[in-house]
Amino acid sequence: MDNKILVIEDDPSMGFLLKEFLSANDFEVTLCKDGDSGLTAFRSSGAGFCIIDVMLPGIDGFTLAERIRKENKLVPIIFLTARSLKQDILKGFSLGGDDYITKPFDEDELLCRINAIRNRYSLGSPATSIFMEPVSIGSYAFDIQNQCLIFEDEKERLTYRECDVLRMLCENKNNIVRRSDLLQKYWGKDDYFNGRSLDVFITRLRKRLGKDPSVRIENVPKVGFILSDQSK
Template identity: 35%
Template sequence: MRTSRILLVEDEASLALLVKEGLEGEGYLVHHGRTGEEAIQLFKRHTPDLIILDVMMPKLNGFDAAQTIRQVDKTTPIIFLSAKIQAKDVVQGFKVGANDYIRKPFSMEELLMRVKVVLDGVQLVSNKQSELTSFPIGNSELRPNRLEVLVNNKEQVKLTARETELLRLLCINKEVLLTKESLLLSVWGSDSFINSRSLDVFISRLRKKLKSDEAIAIINVRGQGYKIVVNR
């Protein structure tokens, strides 16, 4: 199996060294940058499997760097590391394309587990070719192995690995209410507060990507969860 490549961008030298050594100890190949500008340059040079981004960096911050990367790559997972822990900051992180958001200070055990969950999620989706390769829904078709949905059977819309897995769960449970807890545990591996907020953001992103197919609706049952329905 190919060694997973991780791009780590952190300007605090001691923390960067700790994280880099921890990741390398688990067998990952790590490229390290210190600024948002370096994040973009190293991303283009090394095509990593995962990006770990600090948020508060001089000149170009992590949010802006992620937004620039997302203009050319919609699928490579991004994990933010940040001392900015207000709900608005977490939501902003997911809006610019994050797959996860870890609050500083954190333990290496937590980071390594979240890295594994994110990378396993990418592998899980890429392995779907051995299972069902498409899910018709409304006038559209989810294609998990391609990380995309064919909206109205004509417009190819790219998804992240986590968006794909979330939509897949909703599709195979069409018209069935899935609780927030079950979705969080299945897709994020944890039902923490931050992950709960991120679920809401991901649902919003899926609605936006599917909005031109008027036959599909993702319904929020307040205080319970979500379900996808097809209007015939």
């Protein structure tokens, strides 16, 4: 993954500090002060990572992220905002955000979260050998290398986080995957808000796998999930 980061932040002081801090940590930073210029910069800068404030002039951060997701399902997005209500956090994750950080925040923690997402999402990261070729899930083929689900002749691109969660479910097909293991591995922390984020991604994956009734993601209350494949 490249080191280009797009930061959309309307507060001049905060934007300056973020750009200086990230630049000092070897990132190439493009800073925009509103949603409209942020969308234009995303299309032209080739950024491989987005940090988006929610309360922006023009296009708000949620709408901006939604538009970015329509054009690129894979680019990681962190929301960095003063809005800390539960419904805002859940909305951020439901729109495809990879993390949601509330202000004030610790710069070193932000850097750790950025690097954790970059490392996890790197296509060069180690994968288990079962994913060198597409994996069968009922009538689907799960192509981890190209991050997509294939059903008949249709390909549906997955986000990095969807790909991560589905990969872990596939590694343990027809067996329980504990919520705590998923949260610790891909979110870094097992807490309420991360748990709700995980539920959003499970709901998305259920919809993506909904064309084959022999495939289900079963919920084991308070324990975890089972990717059930009854096609054989």
